[in-house]
Amino acid sequence: MVVLVKNKYKIVRIYNNNAILVQGNDTKGEAVLVGKGIGFGKKTGMEEEISSSEIEKYFITYDDKLKREYLNLVEQLDEQILAVCSEIIQEANESIGPLSDRIHIVLTDHIGFALERMKLGMEIHNPFLDEIKLLYPKEYEMGLKAQQMILSQLGVAIVEDEVAFIALHLSAARSQKDVKESVKNTRILKELVKLIESQIGISIPKDLTYSRLIHHLRGAIDRIETGYQVVNPLLEALKKDLKESFDIANLLKSKIETEYGITVPEDEVGFMAIHIDRLKRNMKFIE
Numbered sequence: 205m206v207v208l209v210k211n212k213y214k215i216v217r218i219y220n221n222n223a224i225l226v227q228g229n230d231t232k233g234e235a236v237l238v239g240k241g242i243g244f245g246k247k248t249g250m251e252e253e254i255s256s257s258e259i260e261k262y263f264i265t266y267d268d269k270l271k272r273e274y275l276n277l278v279e280q281l282d283e284q285i286l287a288v289c290s291e292i293i294q295e296a297n298e299s300i301g302p303l304s305d306r307i308h309i310v311l312t313d314h315i316g317f318a319l320e321r322m323k324l325g326m327e328i329h330n331p332f333l334d335e336i337k338l339l340y341p342k343e344y345e346m347g348l349k350a351q352q353m354i355l356s357q358l359g360v361a362i363v364e365d366e367v368a369f370i371a372l373h374l375s376a377a378r379s380q381k382d383v384k385e386s387v388k389n390t391r392i393l394k395e396l397v398k399l400i401e402s403q404i405g406i407s408i409p410k411d412l413t414y415s416r417l418i419h420h421l422r423g424a425i426d427r428i429e430t431g432y433q434v435v436n437p438l439l440e441a442l443k444k445d446l447k448e449s450f451d452i453a454n455l456l457k458s459k460i461e462t463e464y465g466i467t468v469p470e471d472e473v474g475f476m477a478i479h480i481d482r483l484k485r486n487m488k489f490i491e
Contacts, residue, residue: 210253218243219275220283222290226254236271238308240290260294273309281316288357289315292350296374299349300342303377310383311373315350318366319358330365332390336372338415339390339422343371343378389425392463396421396456400480403452406487413486420479424472425460436471442478449481450474 213226216234224243227234239260246252278286289312297303318328330336337344347367355361372390376383397417401407408414427434436442443450453476457468 210255212251212253213237215246215248215250215252218246218248219278220286222283222287223274223278236274238274238290240287240294260290270305270309274312277309277312277316281312284358285316285319286312288353291357292346292353292370295349295353296346296377300346300374301378303374304380307373307377311370311377314369314373315354318362318369319354319360322360322362328363328365328369330368332372332387332394333365333368334410334414335390335394335418336368338418339393340371340375343374344368346374347371388463389422392425392460393418393421396459399455399459400452400483403455404480404484404487408483408487413483417479417483420476421456424468424476425464428460428466428468428472429464433469434471434475436474438478439471439474442474446477446481449484450477452480453477 211228213228215224216227217225219225219236221241221243223236223238224246225234225236237254237259239258242254242258290308292315293303293307293311296307321328344367347370350370351362351367372386373383376386379386397408397414400417408417426432450473453473456476457473460466460468
């Protein structure tokens with residue numbers, strides 16, 4: 205059973221229907237409360253009982269920087285955009301897990317800017333569309349829901365490339381990382397695939413084969429970054445029997461080490477070589 209808690213707040217300022225500045229016992233000072241319709245019908249100076257179910261997020265005084273950044277957005281963006289972004293974030297929190305507090309700022313700002321670009325007729329292109337769809341399927345699915353919410357509430361049809369950008373922001377917020385880090389990881393994975401393609405002279409179709417390769421490379425990088433050691437009992441045999449694939453894996457090793465500043469163990473290189481060799485054989489079979 206869900207217990208709804210009501211707290212009494214003094215309304216200090218009403219920014220719009222979805223964001224208010226309040227003072228209350230549980231906030232230990234002033235706080236910004238965010239929630240759909242939370243400011244509707246309220247007046248400055250009044251004391252109001254507000255249910256916990258109405259509050260999607262609050263920014264309290266000890267997180268003053270976050271609060272200022274959000275209020276800056278509130279003053280700049282259309283109220284309808286703020287409302288739909290708030291709904292998207294609430295839905296994402298419920299469907300894909302808890303998100304970083306900064307998502308209220310970065311995603312709202314991103315969507316507002318994207319809508320402005322679309323209004324000006326500027327093209328939105330996402331160079332990592334395929335990779336994002338494969339790496340972050342839950343976030344991409346939530347991005348599709350966001351696409352429908354924006355269409356139904358704002359009457360704007362955002363493109364698939366923008367859906368993928370939303371997914372990238374959600375992924376970063378799920379992992380408590382900066383979106384720049386997610387972009388970097390996705391870029392590097394795409395470049396690693398391009399390196400493999402150039403070495404074996406093929407273009408890998410964006411199907412299950414591509415998905416397996418992307419996830420194997422991502423898994424390898426995650427293991428290396430976290431210091432998880434793998435043992436490859438076939439290592440010495442692989443160097444001889446799969447020399448060409450092992451040489452390509454060493455090229456991947458060099459790029460990963462350069463990009464991340466980490467050391468790639470030779471055992472991990474051996475597993476990359478196995479995957480590259482399997483990829484080569486599968487592609488020949490398809491041809």
